[in-house]
Each structure stands twice: as C-alpha cells, then as structure tokens.
Amino acid sequence: MSASPNDIIAAIATAQGRAGIGVVRVSGPSLSSLATQLIGRVPAPRMAIRATFRDGAGVAIDDGIALFFPAPHSYTGEDVLELHGHGGPVVLQLLLSRALELGARIAEPGEFTRRAFLNDKLDLAQAEAVADVIEAATDVAARCAVRALQGEFSTAVRALVDRLIELRMLVEATLDFPEEELDPLDRADARRRLSDVRAELANALARARQGSLLRSGLSVVLAGQPNVGKSSLLNRLAGEDLAIVTAIPGTTRDTVRQTIQIDGVPLNIVDTAGLREAHDEVERIGIARTWSEIERADVLLLIVDARTGVTSADESIVARIPARLARLVVHNKVDLVPEQVRREDTGDSMHVYTSAKTGAGVDQLKKALLGLAGWEPSGESVYMARERHLDALRKAANRLAEAESVFGEPELFAEELRLAQRDLEGVTGKFTADDLLGEIFARFCIGK
Numbered sequence: 001m002s003a004s005p006n007d008i009i010a011a012i013a014t015a016q017g018r019a020g021i022g023v024v025r026v027s028g029p030s031l032s033s034l035a036t037q038l039i040g041r042v043p044a045p046r047m048a049i050r051a052t053f054r055d056g057a058g059v060a061i062d063d064g065i066a067l068f069f070p071a072p073h074s075y076t077g078e079d080v081l082e083l084h085g086h087g088g089p090v091v092l093q094l095l096l097s098r099a100l101e102l103g104a105r106i107a108e109p110g111e112f113t114r115r116a117f118l119n120d121k122l123d124l125a126q127a128e129a130v131a132d133v134i135e136a137a138t139d140v141a142a143r144c145a146v147r148a149l150q151g152e153f154s155t156a157v158r159a160l161v162d163r164l165i166e167l168r169m170l171v172e173a174t175l176d177f178p179e180e181e182l183d184p185l186d187r188a189d190a191r192r193r194l195s196d197v198r199a200e201l202a203n204a205l206a207r208a209r210q211g212s213l214l215r216s217g218l219s220v221v222l223a224g225q226p227n228v229g230k231s232s233l234l235n236r237l238a239g240e241d242l243a244i245v246t247a248i249p250g251t252t253r254d255t256v257r258q259t260i261q262i263d264g265v266p267l268n269i270v271d272t273a274g275l276r277e278a279h280d281e282v283e284r285i286g287i288a289r290t291w292s293e294i295e296r297a298d299v300l301l302l303i304v305d306a307r308t309g310v311t312s313a314d315e316s317i318v319a320r321i322p323a324r325l326a327r328l329v330v331h332n333k334v335d336l337v338p339e340q341v342r343r344e345d346t347g348d349s350m351h352v353y354t355s356a357k358t359g360a361g362v363d364q365l366k367k368a369l370l371g372l373a374g375w376e377p378s379g380e381s382v383y384m385a386r387e388r389h390l391d392a393l394r395k396a397a398n399r400l401a402e403a404e405s406v407f408g409e410p411e412l413f414a415e416e417l418r419l420a421q422r423d424l425e426g427v428t429g430k431f432t433a434d435d436l437l438g439e440i441f442a443r444f445c446i447g448k
Contacts, residue, residue, distance in 0.1 A: 005118065008034065009107035010099040012092050013447035019087030024095045025447060026104055027112055031079040034102045035068065039083075043068040053083060053095055061094045062086055076112055077119025110444025114437065117429060124429025124440070125154045125389065131444050132215055132384050140264025141214040141384070148211075148384040156204050156383065157427045160197060160396075164421045167193045171414045191407065198400050205393045208385035209374060215384055217259065217266035218373045221293045224303035225313055229332040232356035233303060234258065234271040237366075262366045265375050270297070299326045299372050306331040306339050306353060326372045330365060332356055343368060388436075389427050396423040 008028030014021070026034065035042045039051040043066050051066040064085035074080040083095055100106070110131075117127045129148035136142035147153075170190055222230040238258045258269050270293050294300060300321060304314050310329065321327060331353045334341060341361035344351040352368050354361030383389075399420035406412040429437075 005115065008104040009111055009115075010096060010104035011107040011112075011447040012096055013082075014087065014092075016089065018089065022085055022087035022089075022092040023447075024083045024085070024092060024099060025107075025112065026081040026083070026099050027074070027076045027078050027107075027115065028104065029071070029078055031068070031081050034099065034104070035066075035081055037102055038098060039066050045070050045073070048084075051083075053085060053098070055094070055098055056101060061098060062091050072119070072121075075121065076115040077121045078115060107446060108442075109446050110441030110448065113444060113448055114441040117437075123151075123154050124437075125157070125427055126151055127429075128386060128440060129153075129384060130448060134445065134448065136215075137217060137259065137266040138214070138261045138264045141266070144211055144214055144382055144384045147381060152381065153208075153211075153383040153385070153389075154428050157424055160201055160204065161421055161424050163193065163197045163200070164417055164424070167197065168414060168417045168421070171410055171417065194400065194404060194407075198397070198404070201393065201397050201400065204383065205390070205397060207381070208383045208390055208393055210382035211384040212386065212390055213265060213373055213375060214382065215386065217268050218369075219268045219270070219296060219298045220301060220369065221270045221290075221297040221299070222301050222303055223290060223294060223317065225305075225311075225317075228303045228305045229356045230271050230303045233301075233330065233332060233354070234269055236356045236359060236362055237267075237269055262370055263375070265370060265373065267369065267373075294321065294325070297325060299328065299369065301328050301330050301369075303330045303332050306334045306337050328352060328365075328368055328372060330354055334360065392423045392426045396420040399423060 006029055008026065008031065010024060010026045013023040013025040028034075032042050039053060043049045043051070045068060048065050048067050050063070052063050053061045053066075055061055062085040064083060067082040067084070069075070069080040069082075071078045085091060085095060096106075113122070113127050113130050116122045117124055122130075126149055129145050132145035133142060133149055136145050167190060170193070222234060224230055238260055257271075260267050260269060302314065302317065302321075304310055309331070318327075327349065329349055329351045331339070331351060333355060334353045335355040335358050339353055341355070341364065342353050343364050344353075350368060350372070352361060352365045354365050356362070385393075399416050403413050403416035403420065406416065
C-alpha cells in the first residue's frame with residue numbers, strides 16, 4: 001500500500017447485495033469536518049444517534065444511525081465514523097460517494113486493520129485473526145480465531161520471548177564481564193531455562209499445527225478403479241446426493257468437490273474419475289485431472305472393492321502415488337461379503353472396511369481421517385495459525401536446538417538465542433518487512 005497513512009479512507013463494510021442494514025466506515029486523523037458536513041454534527045463518542053445523511057446540496061441520501069469513535073479509542077486508533085443505513089447497494093454507493101466528495105479515498109483491502117496494527121491497536125497475529133474469524137469454515141475454527149483475536153496466541157508467543165530475554169541476560173552478562181565466569185549453579189540454571197523454553201515452544205508449535213488444520217482444512221482425494229463406490233462414499237460422507245451413482249464403470253468423468261466437517265475440522269473431499277486405461281477422450285481427460293488432484297492432496301483415500309481386496313491394478317495406482325502423501329485404503333462394499341467392519345494398521349498402510357451403501361464403518365473412517373490429519377481433540381485450546389506462524393515457530397525451535405549444541409561457547413549460544421527471539425517476534429510483527437505486510441493485508445476484504 002503506497003497511500004499515505006494520513007489519508008481519510010472510506011469503504012462499504014458490509015457484504016455486497018441487498019440487506020436490511022448496510023454500513024459505510026470512514027477512518028482518518030480528523031473527521032469532525034466530514035461528519036458535520038455529512039450528518040450536520042459530530043456525534044458524542046461511542047453513542048448511537050439517529051441521523052440524516054445528506055449530499056452536497058443538502059438533499060437526504062438516507063436516514064440511519066451514526067457512531068463516532070474518536071482517536072485513539074477506536075478500531076484503527078484514528079477517528080472512526082460508522083454510518084449505518086439501509087442495505088441497498090445504490091444507497092450505500094451514494095453514501096460512499098459523498099464521503100469521497102468530502103475528502104476521503106477508497107480504502108484498500110485490509111487497510112482499516114493495517115492501520116490498527118500500525119497504531120498498536122493489534123499485533124500482527126491478532127490482525128490476521130480478524131480475517132480468520134470472517135473466513136472460519138466451522139464453529140470450532142471460529143471460536144479458535146476469536147481467541148486469537150483476543151490475544152491468546154500472541155500472549156503465548158510473548159511469554160516465550162520473555163523467557164528468552166531472561167536467558168539472554170544471564171548469558172550475555174558473561175560476555176560483558178568475561179573475567180567473571182558463570183558458576184556451576186548459574187550454568188545449571190541456564191540449561192534448565194533453555195530446556196523449559198524448548199518444551200514450551202514445542203507445545204506451542206503442536207497447538208499451532210492443530211490450529212492451522214482448523215484454518216485451512218485438509219484436502220482429501222477419493223481415488224481408485226471404476227465402480228468401487230467412490231461417488232457413493234462421497235455422498236455418504238457429505239450426507240447428500242452430490243455425485244451421480246450408477247453401476248456403469250466410468251460414470252464419474254470430472255471431479256466433484258464438497259467440504260464437510262468432522263469434529264469441527266474442515267475436510268475438502270474430492271471425488272475423481274476411476275483410474276484405468278480409457279479409450280474415451282472425455283474419460284481420459286477426467287483421469288488426467290484425477291492425477292492432478294492427487295498431486296495436490298494432503299490425504300488419499302484409495303477405494304477398493306471388498307470382494308476382491310487390493311488387486312494388482314490397485315498396486316499400480318499405489319506405485320504412482322507421491323511418497324509424501326498420507327494414504328488410507330478403504331475396503332468398500334463389505335455389505336456384499338462376509339467381512340466385518342473394522343480398522344487394520346499393517347505398519348506401512350491403514351485399512352478401513354466400510355459400506356458406503358449402509359453407512360457401516362463410516363464413523364471409523366472419519367476417525368481414521370482425523371488421525372491421518374494429525375488432529376488430536378483435547379481440552380486444551382489450539383492456536384489459530386498460518387503457515388508463516390508455523391515457519392517462524394519451527395525456525396525458533398531449530399535455533400534453540402542449535403543453541404543447546406553450542407552451550408559451552410557463550411558467544412555462539414547468545415547469538416542463537418537472539419535469532420530465536422527474532423523469529424518469534426516476527427509472529428506478532430515486531431520485526432516484519434513492509435512487503436510481507438502488504439501481502440498479508442492485501443488478502444483481506446475491503447472495509448476490514
């Protein structure tokens with residue numbers, strides 16, 4: 001964002017389309033003049049008043065509610081004026097145009113929240129949580145994002161930073177006064193402190209991985225030979241008839257997608273064309289798309305017919321699957337054979353026996369999917385985390401591991417602690433490049 005932070009910015013803050021109420025939000029260093037010209041007065045701080053919104057000729061644009069939040073006690077830390085009117089797109093556009101006539105400019109995506117961050121109203125992790133609350137796909141993810149917005153994740157990171165600072169003070173004292181070496185008790189205390197910080201960081205990273213799963217979900221591809229019940233299984237998992245199911249092999253020609261949730265964890269399920277040698281051009285295109293989906297997946301469900309088990313054709317499919325891809329073999333149609341619904345772990349693969357037709361074994365399949373995803377439900381809350389947060393925590397963990405390896409060399413030890421602290425402070429944005437800020441806030445919606 002190249003615009004000046006001293007600009008007055010304005011945007012429609014509610015979603016497009018017709019609604020009972022619509023909101024235009026304005027923020028800037030001083031809004032008294034704009035408020036007076038638009039609604040005839042400056043409202044009392046944080047008190048909703050009824051107001052007539054007028055154009056330059058004094059003609060009423062709309063009749064609604066005005067709220068004024070003077071700096072610094074506002075979302076952005078600047079003066080903020082919110083105009084709540086009727087939710088018609090034409091009316092809201094007229095109101096926004098009037099704000100622009102009075103000196104405002106259109107806000108860029110995420111600019112209100114970016115100003116909140118720059119004015120120390122939110123740290124960067126909290127600012128990102130604003131978008132996570134809006135985009136939450138499940139109720140569990142929404143609650144987790146709200147906790148992050150309230151500062152739960154940031155508080156945990158700052159506590160780690162404080163522990164590192166205390167340890168650095170202990171170590172760097174020996175660098176400032178080299179003639180006074182650490183006595184054995186201080187050396188033991190430094191080791192204990194390092195061990196404690198590493199344990200706390202490992203716990204934070206584990207909880208952040210769980211939160212990352214809640215935020216982005218898991219991409220699950222259903223693959224296998226034709227007519228093994230992939231589409232039936234998709235319909236069973238989704239709880240509705242999304243995919244066409246027939247006894248004719250090759251019915252599914254293109255991918256069918258559906259997002260479901262299991263215990264609050266979003267799963268993006270993709271049904272694909274059956275994998276076989278095809279002579280039909282359309283089916284060949286569908287099979288090519290299947291392999292593309294497999295390349296991008298987090299988990300592969302290889303569906304096989306329980307009547308035949310894993311065949312040589314299925315083994316050929318497995319041979320082409322990327323080694324990094326977690327997989328689970330689903331033996332479908334157990335209702336047609338004397339097989340019991342069960343789960344088997346063979347060491348190199350996991351097998352679940354189900355019937356998409358009757359629903360038998362589907363609950364076991366769901367639990368196995370969550371296990372592959374690394375989801376571990378517990379009473380302890382998770383941290384809503386993004387990939388950059390995970391990267392920073394991993395880097396800090398690696399720095400502390402390196403610090404332990406050079407414990408006997410104070411200069412190197414102190415430097416690794418400093419670098420670990422810098423990595424952690426990047427989570428909350430104390431040290432953050434401007435280009436990263438631009439990338440983060442550009443993904444926000446306009447008006448937030």
